[in-house]
Each structure stands twice: as C-alpha cells, then as structure tokens.
Amino acid sequence: MKNLTLNNGNTIPQFGLGTWKSEPGEVKNAVKYALSIGYQHIDCAPIYGNEKEVGEGLKESFAEKIVNREDIFITSKLWNNRHYKQDVVPALKQTLQDLQLDYLDLYLIHWPVAFKSDVNFPEDGSGLLSLSEVPLIETWQGMEEAAREGLVKNIGVSNFSIKKLENIRLNCNLQPSMNQVECHPYLQQDELLAYCQNNDIAFTAYSPLGSKDRPKFVKNDNEPILLENEVIKKIAQKHQATTAQILIKWAIERETIVIPKSVSPERIKQNYEAQNISLDTEDMEQIQALNLNYRYVDASFFVFPNSSYTVENIWE
Ligand code: A2P
Numbered sequence: 001m002k003n004l005t006l007n008n009g010n011t012i013p014q015f016g017l018g019t020w021k022s023e024p025g026e027v028k029n030a031v032k033y034a035l036s037i038g039y040q041h042i043d044c045a046p047i048y049g050n051e052k053e054v055g056e057g058l059k060e061s062f063a064e065k066i067v068n069r070e071d072i073f074i075t076s077k078l079w080n081n082r083h084y085k086q087d088v089v090p091a092l093k094q095t096l097q098d099l100q101l102d103y104l105d106l107y108l109i110h111w112p113v114a115f116k117s118d119v120n121f122p123e124d125g126s127g128l129l130s131l132s133e134v135p136l137i138e139t140w141q142g143m144e145e146a147a148r149e150g151l152v153k154n155i156g157v158s159n160f161s162i163k164k165l166e167n168i169r170l171n172c173n174l175q176p177s178m179n180q181v182e183c184h185p186y187l188q189q190d191e192l193l194a195y196c197q198n199n200d201i202a203f204t205a206y207s208p209l210g211s212k213d214r215p216k217f218v219k220n221d222n223e224p225i226l227l228e229n230e231v232i233k234k235i236a237q238k239h240q241a242t243t244a245q246i247l248i249k250w251a252i253e254r255e256t257i258v259i260p261k262s263v264s265p266e267r268i269k270q271n272y273e274a275q276n277i278s279l280d281t282e283d284m285e286q287i288q289a290l291n292l293n294y295r296y297v298d299a300s301f302f303v304f305p306n307s308s309y310t311v312e313n314i315w316e
Contacts, residue, residue, distance in 0.1 A: 001040055006177040007200040010154055013073050014252060015275055016041030018261030021213045024053045026263040031057030033265050035067045037272055043259040045077040045110060051098040059100045077110035081117050083134045088142025092151050107152040108180055109139055111159050113302050113309060125307030137171045144174045161316055162195045180204035184226055185287050186294040204257040207296055209244050217301050231290060235283050245274035250287050253279050
C-alpha cells in the first residue's frame with residue numbers, strides 16, 4: 001500500500017477503512033477482517049457511535065498478532081460539542097479510552113460548527129454556538145495542546161473551506177496536516193484540492209462511493225446515484241472491475257487519501273484490490289467530465305432558524 005508524506009514528515013497510508021455508518025455488531029469484525037487482509041488505516045469518530053467496538057476490534061487484532069499498533073494509522077475526530085480549547089484534550093482522552101489506544105495517528109476538528117457542551121446533536125438553534133463565541137483558532141489551539149502532550153502524532157481538520165484553512169494557517173503554531181472532505185466524481189473539489197496540494201495539506205476523500213447508506217436526515221430526494229453512473233459502469237467493464245473499485249482508484253490516481261466504508265468482507269476485500277487497477281488518461285478524462293459539484297453531505301442538518309450557521313457560510 002502506498003504511503004503519502006504529511007507536512008511534518010510523518011506518513012499516512014493512502015487507502016483506509018471508513019467506519020461512519022458501520023453499526024455496532026458489525027464494525028468489530030469489519031476492522032479485524034480489514035486489518036487481516038492488509039488495511040493499515042482506519043478512520044473513526046466518536047459521533048459514529050461505534051468507537052468502543054472499533055477499539056475491541058483493534059485490541060483483538062493486536063492480541064492475535066494480526067497487526068502491530070505501530071504499523072497501522074488510526075484517525076479520529078473532535079465532535080462539535082467539544083470546541084472550547086480546554087475541552088479538546090479531555091475529548092481526545094475519551095476517544096483513546098474507547099479505542100483502547102495510547103495515542104492517535106491523526107485527530108481532526110470534525111466540522112467548522114460548534115455546539116453547546118451538553119448537546120450531542122442540536123434540535124434547534126439554541127444548541128449551537130457561533131464561531132464568534134468559539135473561534136476555530138481557539139479549537140485549533142486545543143488540538144495543538146493535544147499534539148504537544150503526545151496524545152496524537154498529526155492534527156488536522158475536516159469539512160474546512162479554503163477561507164477557513166487560511167484562517168488557521170495564518171494564526172497557528174502547528175500547521176494542519178490534513179483536510180478531510182467529501183470528494184467523488186460528482187464533487188471533485190478541484191480548487192480545494194489544488195489549495196491543499198499547494199500548501200502541503202494532505203487531502204482525504206470521504207464518501208468516495210456516495211455513501212448510499214446515509215441516514216434519512218442526511219439524504220435529499222432524487223439524488224444522483226454514483227455507483228450506478230453509466231460512464232463509471234463502462235470504465236468498470238473495460239477493466240473487469242466494479243464501479244466501486246473505479247471510484248476508489250480514481251481517488252488514488254488524484255493523489256488523495258480515500259476511506260471507503262464497508263462492513264461486508266467481500267466488499268472490504270474488493271475495495272482493497274481496487275489499488276491494483278490502472279486507469280488511463282482517457283478514463284480519468286471521462287470521469288473528470290462527470291463533476292456536478294453535488295454534495296451528498298450538505299451540512300443542512302446543522303442549519304436552524306435563530307442560529308448563525310447557513311449552508312453557505314459553513315462551506316465558505
Ligand atoms: P456495505 O457496508 O454493506 O458494504 P461510502 O464509503 O461512500 O460512505 O459508501 C459506503 C456505502 O457503500 C455502504 O452502503 C457500503 O455498504 C457500500 N459499499 C462499500 N463497498 C462497496 C462495493 N465495493 N460495492 C458496492 N457497495 C459498496
């Protein structure tokens with residue numbers, strides 16, 4: 001598996017396993033199976049509601065000598081209700097306890113959106129805190145503290161725009177190593193990707209397969225179905241591959257990191273084997289023409305009357 005180098009000289013495996021939407025009862029075996037066939041990178045978050053079970057999968061994998069801790073890369077994310085600077089280290093310690101780890105490889109600010117401490121997911125505008133009340137740079141200082149304490153080797157952000165990254169970059173002590181955002185042929189993110197590449201920020205593509213298993217509140221009517229796109233299907237036929245494999249290899253060809261989620265052993269293996277496909281220039285050009293700037297995860301679930309957040313200002 002190919003590694004990419006981060007801006008502090010550390011490396012990250014370019015391909016990993018996503019765990020958003022992986023249910024407790026399924027995710028432990030998914031993690032163990034993935035690690036047993038060569039995955040070296042698992043992407044987690046406390047809001048996925050399954051970190052304890054991911055932790056059991058990791059613990060058993062170490063005990064059964066499937067992998068060593070130092071040979072794998074574990075990411076987790078700071079949830080929106082822990083944005084105050086002093087809340088970051090305790091939140092990370094909770095995640096470490098759940099994952100049964102001593103350190104993380106990467107910790108990300110999950111969203112540029114802040115909630116009150118006692119709110120896990122807001123039901124109205126009163127559960128949110130504005131970014132003037134809790135500026136992102138303060139949250140970032142908490143991330144820097146976590147890195148200084150040795151609890152995490154690399155720190156970064158998720159769902160950040162160029163403008164928000166600029167704000168962090170110009171005011172921080174430790175530069176962000178990563179921006180993890182939705183990215184696939186319907187949302188190619190060329191401008192953001194170029195910005196990250198030019199500024200030595202690695203770029204992880206989430207929802208690379210279109211996340212068809214999203215919960216209802218993260219879905220819109222009449223969405224385009226990425227895995228059923230006719231152009232992708234034709235390219236898949238040409239390579240005797242599946243559409244999912246073409247989507248994964250497209251992300252790898254663009255030098256992004258990619259974290260497809262699956263809890264099915266067959267698909268976990270299939271996704272891993274996508275690394276062996278070779279897409280040619282014609283394939284890449286055909287896929288490039290599919291961009292719709294379409295977000296599946298559009299952040300509208302954070303938008304309520306009487307709050308400072310709009311879909312536009314979350315992404316701007
Ligand atoms: P499952 O977990 O049952 O395999 P994303 O990574 O974009 O969030 O997409 C995850 C969704 O895609 C899940 O519904 C997952 O289902 C499904 N999926 C994962 N791998 C494949 C594959 N190789 N072929 C088809 N669907 C897949």
